Amino acid sequence: MTVPFSLKPYGNKPHHTGLAVPVFSLRTKNSSGIGQFSDLKILADFAHQAGMDLIQLLPINDTTTFMDWRDSYPYRAISVFALHPIYINLHDFWEDLTDRQQSDLLKEEKELNLLEQIDYERVLDLKWNYIKLLYDKKAKKIQASDAYLKFINKNSLWLEPYACFCVLRNQEKSADFSKWVDKTYSEKVYAKLKANESTDVELELQFFMQYFLHQQLKAAIDYCHQLGVAVKGDIAIGIAHDSVDAWTNPELFNLNMQAGAPPDVFAVNGQNWGFPTYNWERMAEDNYSWWKRRMQAMSEYFDAYRLDHILGFFRIWEIPQESVRGLLGQFSPALALSAEEIERSYGIPLRQWGVERFTKPFIKDWVIDDIFGRDYRDQIIQKYLKYTGFGNYAFDQAYDNQRKIEAAHIDEWIRLGLYQLHENVIFVQDHKNPELFHPRISVQNTISFQEFGAEYQERIKRLYNDYFYGRNYNFWKDRAYEKLPVIKDSTEMLACGEDLGMVPDNVPDVMYRLQILRLIVERMPNDDHFMNPLEYAPYLSVVTTSSHDTSNLRAWWTEDAETTQRYYNEIMGWQGPAPSVASAEIIEQIVKRHLNTNAMIVALPIQDWLGMSEDLRAANPVAEQINIPANPFHYWRYRLHIDLEELVENREFTDFLYQIISNSKRSN
Template identity: 45%
Template sequence: RDRWQEMPSDTPFYSSAFTRGIFGRGKTGSPKKATGNITLRVVLPTLRPDETLAVAGSGRELGDWKRIVPMDDSRFPEWELTLHTAHRFEYKFLIADRKTLTPILWEEGANRTWGELPGAGEHALDAAASPRFPKRRWRGAGTAIPVFSLRTEEDFGVGEFYDLKRLIDWAAATGQRVIQVQPINDTTMTGTWEDSYPYNANSTFALHPQFIRLPAAGVVEDDEYRTLRSELNALPEIDYERVNGHKLRLLRRAFERHGARTAARRDYKAFIAANRHWLIPYAAFCTLRDETGTPDFTRWGGFARYDRKAVDAYCRSHSRDIAFHCYVQYHLHTQLSEVCAYARDHGIVLKGDLPIGISRTSVDAWLYPHLFHMDSQAGAPPDAFSAVGQNWGFPTYNWERMARDGYAWWRARMAKMAEYFDAFRIDHILGFFRIWEIPTHAVHGLLGYFNPALPYSADELRGMGFDTQGGRYTTPAPDEHTLGELFGDLAGEVRATCMKEGRLLPAYATQRKVAARFPGDDEHQTRLREGLMALLDDVLFIEDPRRKGYFHPRIAPHSTHAYRRLDGERRATFDRLYTDFFYHRHNRFWQESALRKLPVLLSATEMLTCGEDLGMIPDSVPETMHELQILSLEIQRMPKTPGELFADPAHYPYFSVCTTSTHDMNPLRAWWE
């Protein structure tokens, strides 16, 4: 007997964060061999490790209600009990203390009845039962921290994966259950401090060499090593360039000494075989980056476009360099895997961070350019942090192309992440509904638009009184008052140098061109640059780059001169179309967009999912997250209720991760002080 189960109301508890971590049973061994003719099987993930699911009931096997019979949890969260009986019986499930079998909670409702008995030679399996226990609400505490900031005396100037073990010990001792880290992927591009931004990885699969414990990777602890370690650890802040420069130099030396012996190991060969699809292109990318002095593959000549045959030949001719990068990734994988096992053994869940974007100078962009819109940039609309919006510079996803192979790149990315984590945070979950896309010619996020979207056609806008022919409302057309406000005493220079017949000349027609024309930081150049940037922002509509003749209303237009020049009736019309566009027109459209993608991510692994749902949130976002049971992110300093200064945790939804602040804000101690 079985039954179809819709998504349970407690789906998060079926994730590996609970089944292997918080409620995990450790090494339980093989299922017990039991003879009988009736088996009860139940899936129930919400029991603590010191609890057991049990059965009490009538009949000799169950002791006529005088015995508590524990079920086997060798396949947790599956529970199983096999009985041998020739008589009908009544029974109930209950939760009992694992050691003493003292009842903790009996299921509600009438007794269950086993009526139909199996015939001779038959075995009856009942997998349809769902225990009727009242809901017990589990809550857990944890700490979010970047790995680089974990410091011990064994470090080499920066926090390393092995330092997580001490944090795990502390978390377990203080009753915490979760440790969240920032992205840990390799971000090495230029070898300078600019590489330290963790959300701009050169690979969504490779781990960052800075987190490696050198002696465990074959580096000899000689006088040079000890002197450098003491010097780097004594610095008041991390010297990103020196730390990583020395680490790679010492790893090269260790590789020359141990590389051949390591390559002969069975686990090394298994690692290479399992990760070849991303590892070899990554190693080639790193070698070409170092050889050419740039991660910008468009400047690699014959290797500007990834060609497998050419890259394979390159790898053969640079076999030592390729092998070195594989050697480093193998040791990083081994060390982090050891930490993950340590965390699970201590009942601690490691939670990773899934950045929404990929770098346009990354292995992923080099290998799969067809999966990304390389002619655009991802960012965010204006908010409390940035009046002109945010421009992250990442290419946006070509979701239509990704869908053709069932989102294989995403599934592979998630599978790699699940090797180390049992929970993860989706950075900017809004990006799976729609992304804020900015043309590559723009600098400010104000000139972005949502993708996907349902822009207005030129005919629709004309019918509402906005004729966009000739660039009206879509290109700046400043009057004398506007020029005076933006440039002051420089207005005449701008009019004479940068404009003709009331419009900007082609050489000043985009923000990238303006930035290139006025790169200096003296007062004169800065005023011209910032004024022209603001002038280029001064439009009411932005034409869709992929659908000519279709237009998006510009975000936050009410402070523009173009808006203030509208008469009262047209201003009211614009307000109506703006409100409809940003708050109503796309609700179901964006929900359908997300429901094509998010279930693929969720089903790719068993990790617990939390979505960073902050910013300009359409109504469809919380609806979809609730439907898919993705945990929301609740931040006291960014309340979701208008008018609140600090959010009240008493009003948070149960399925949520709540925190005082994020990695973009002051930590708790600084906030308190």
């Protein structure tokens, strides 16, 4: 029976403590080389014994696009409704397997579980191979059950197109539906596949898999609730370009654009996630029904959610389809600048000097020398450029955008230099109206900017600061108020936002008024502080030591000796030279300060909880980082180095955690 569960601000228990870990990172004695939904029960046992009442996860939706390890990226979902097949636990069907199948499964699992990291492709193949065997044996009986029929009927709106997408993707060996015969989904596609005996079986296999994934996840969540442990999910900001949602409702997305993020400490060239951006105007026409259905589906499992990149609901960093890196993006929506305003308000002679001087790559001999070196100038000109007169060059047609350069067989250092040449502009033209302009992000770092005299550099800087730090703030705030209340109010889940990065000043106010919890990472201040002052963390916030995009505390301690020394003396208040390695005692003191903040939730990565034990911490903290944000094709394969059963059985450690939490502001 499902236990009623609620997680609300200012409740009977105002402060909550949790751990953050992806499902795929869990390791148990019955694992198949990866974490699985049923492992959440053992994780909940550990959390409960340690005095915690929340588990925070990464996205768990199906991401099968490339059908290889690149699909390990959990934020590129092919369906915002379907669960990932890789998380199914085959041991739930143990009695349905023959002795030989059981023996083969145990042998394969033993090899996979000995690996330090996930072998994504091998694990997924294993899961599908056994599910197909089980389908052949169990399908008819399961399909006749009331529970199965209820699940299919309730979810048919997304389940039927999802199953069709999977069948056609497998047939075509590509998820790029623009190359399929059926370029847009309709009920006729489903009827056609149902009418064919072989494809009908493939459709039913997808239903079968999703049904059991739902059953296993729901059972795990119910178990968490019985222990008083809430579960917090993660709602990714984007979807895969080649996804069921885009195939089914292409009008809801700008498929010719890519979402990403402007430059930050993680990625100096910006981030290009490759997701289409949302057509918010079209979504508003039916009061964001796609979003409401998405949130309602996730509320079947989660008590709270992390709204990934909440800034995207104010404005998104939108990058042209032909760009590889993020520097040629622009905020969308945004109040772009007209030529008249640029000239009149800022004294920049845009049309007098020629619009192309500002919007096309600025390439001269000395620019080429600066990027590639004088010895390579002739080679670069002859192969990649063409002379346009007056000492200027333009790209040859074969290399006139970054996607063409990406596809070319050239040395990496040349590729990166050509990308930089493409980005050597002052303004980017508006994606909807080329008569309007946006300053290129980090324009002062371009060689084109350096070529201007001091007076014009100051004018460009003034325009840049006005545009990025004030001009759009109220406009973006109004856009957020159009969307966020509708999305938030569609369920009873507690809303938490990931508001890191280039944050406009009014974002915290909007989140406060809507009661959406902020994310506070001590080492990532949004102002001029050396560190985020934890003593001022607002109640409506989630405080953490690290995230899946950062190193953990132990690895961070070794990254910059000067920062570590200052932190050791000023923040921790300890005297003398900082140790070169963060001992368990150091991590403990950092964790205690976080636990004593006023934040409603303190949710620390499991790596940092384990960092407080010299016996349980991993040997190499650097290997515990889950993601490298600058790499769009990072292999997400981190696994715990210890079985969850061992953590549950280690009462000395769980008692230690329980005491620390009980003696903090998190105490009941």
